[in-house]
Amino acid sequence: MSTPAIPAFVLTGFLGAGKTTLLNRLLKHPTLADTAVVINEYGDAGLDHLLVQKSGDGVVLLSSGCLCCSLRGDLLDTLADLAARRADGSLPPFARVVIETTGLAHPTPVLQTLLAPQLVAAGYRLAGVVAVADAQRGEALLDEHAESLAQLAVADHILISKADLVPDIAPFIARLAALNPQARIDSVQDVQPAELLAAPAFTPAMPQKPRPFFSAHDASIASFVLTTGKTMEPYRLVGFLDELREHHGEGLLRLKGLVKLADEPARPVLIQGVQHVLYPPERLSAWPDGDERTRIVLITRGLDQRRVEDLFAAFTGDIRLDAPDREALTNNPLAF
Numbered sequence: 394m395s396t397p398a399i400p401a402f403v404l405t406g407f408l409g410a411g412k413t414t415l416l417n418r419l420l421k422h423p424t425l426a427d428t429a430v431v432i433n434e435y436g437d438a439g440l441d442h443l444l445v446q447k448s449g450d451g452v453v454l455l456s457s458g459c460l461c462c463s464l465r466g467d468l469l470d471t472l473a474d475l476a477a478r479r480a481d482g483s484l485p486p487f488a489r490v491v492i493e494t495t496g497l498a499h500p501t502p503v504l505q506t507l508l509a510p511q512l513v514a515a516g517y518r519l520a521g522v523v524a525v526a527d528a529q530r531g532e533a534l535l536d537e538h539a540e541s542l543a544q545l546a547v548a549d550h551i552l553i554s555k556a557d558l559v560p561d562i563a564p565f566i567a568r569l570a571a572l573n574p575q576a577r578i579d580s581v582q583d584v585q586p587a588e589l590l591a592a593p594a595f596t597p598a599m600p601q602k603p604r605p606f607f608s609a610h611d612a613s614i615a616s617f618v619l620t621t622g623k624t625m626e627p628y629r630l631v632g633f634l635d636e637l638r639e640h641h642g643e644g645l646l647r648l649k650g651l652v653k654l655a656d657e658p659a660r661p662v663l664i665q666g667v668q669h670v671l672y673p674p675e676r677l678s679a680w681p682d683g684d685e686r687t688r689i690v691l692i693t694r695g696l697d698q699r700r701v702e703d704l705f706a707a708f709t710g711d712i713r714l715d716a717p718d719r720e721a722l723t724n725n726p727l728a729f
C-alpha cells in the first residue's frame with residue numbers, strides 16, 4: 394500500500410526579502426505546527442538557523458512543536474534522511490516540509506533536487522513554490538539581480554513583503570504580474586497561513602492572464618500555456634517531453650501541467666519538470682477544477698515559444714500553420 398506523498402514547498406525570495414519573518418509567522422499557526430523546515434544555506438554566512446531553537450542532531454524543535462533542520466550540507470541527503478527518520482518513527486510524522494532557500498540562490502537547483510528520483514522514492518512531492526518579493530527594494534532588485542527575477546518567475550504564489558514601507562505598491566504588482574502571469578500575488582499581511590501551505594498548490598490558471606506591460610529587463614523570461622482539448626496517447630506525451638527536454642531543457646525554468654491521457658481521461662496526469670529533469674508523472678484521482686483540457690504551463694528563459702508550441706502541436710496532432718508535423722520532427726533523418 395502506498396503512503397501519501399509528503400508535500401514539499403520551496404520558500405524563496407532575495408536576501409532580506411522577509412522569508413524568515415514569514416516562516417516564523419507560519420510556524421506559529423496551529424494548523425502548520427506539523428511542518429518540517431529545512432533551511433538551505435551554503436557556506437558559513439547564513440544565520441537563519443540560529444533563529445530557531447536547537448535540540449541537537451541538526452534537528453530543532455520549535456516551541457510550537459515544529460521540526461526544523463538547519464542544513465549546511467547536501468539538501469538531497471538531508472531530505473532523504475528526514476523522510477527515513479519520519480518512516481522509522483524517530484521523528485514525528487510531519488505533514489509537509491518547507492525548504493527555505495538562500496536569498497542569493499537561483500531556484501532551479503533546489504527544484505531539481507526535489508524532483509530527483511531518490512526524493513520521489515523517499516515520498517516527497519513538489520507541492521508549490523512561494524516567493525517573497527520585497528516591495529521596499531521593489532523593481533530595482535529585479536533589475537539588478539537575475540536570481541531575484543528567476544525566483545519570482547518560477548513561483549506559484551508571490552507574497553509581497555514590506556508593503557507597509559511603500560506608498561503605492563501597484564506598479565510593483567503590475568511588474569510582477571507581467572513577469573509571472575500564472576502566479577497568485579498577495580500581500581504577506583493579507584494571506585492566511587493555513588491557505589499558504591495547503592497542498593496541492595498547483596492548478597494551472599486558465600485562461601492565461603494578459604500581460605499588462607512587459608519590461609525590457611524581463612524580456613528573456615516568458616511564461617506561456619500549452620493547451621489542447623484532445624486526449625493524448627501516453628507515448629506521445631513521453632515523446633513530447635523527451636524532445637522538449639533534449640532540445641529546450643536549458644531554457645526551461647519550470648514546467649507544470651495537467652494532461653488528459655487517452656487511457657484514463659477522467660484522471661489527469663500531473664507533470665512537473667525543471668530544465669532537463671522531469672518528475673515521474675502522477676495520476677490524480679480527478680480534474681481539480683472542472684476544466685478537463687490539457688494545460689501545461691512553461692516558464693522559460695531565452696526559449697523560442699513558437700517552436701515549443703509547434704512541437705506540442707505536432708505531438709497532439711493539432712494543426713498549425715507553417716509548422717512541421719510530428720513525423721517530420723521525430724522521423725526526419727536530417728532533424729537535429
Ligand SMILES: Nc1nc2c(ncn2[C@@H]2O[C@H](COP(=O)(O)OP(=O)(O)OP(=O)(O)O)[C@@H](O)[C@H]2O)c(=O)[nH]1
Binds near residue numbers: 412415554
Ligand atoms: N516593515 C517590514 N519589515 C519587514 C517585513 N518583512 C520582513 N521585514 C524585515 O526585513 C528584515 C529581513 O527579514 P528576514 O525575514 O530576515 O528576511 P530573509 O528573506 O529571511 O533574509 P535572508 O535570510 O537574509 O535572505 C527584518 O528586519 C524583518 O523584520 C514587512 O513586511 N514589513
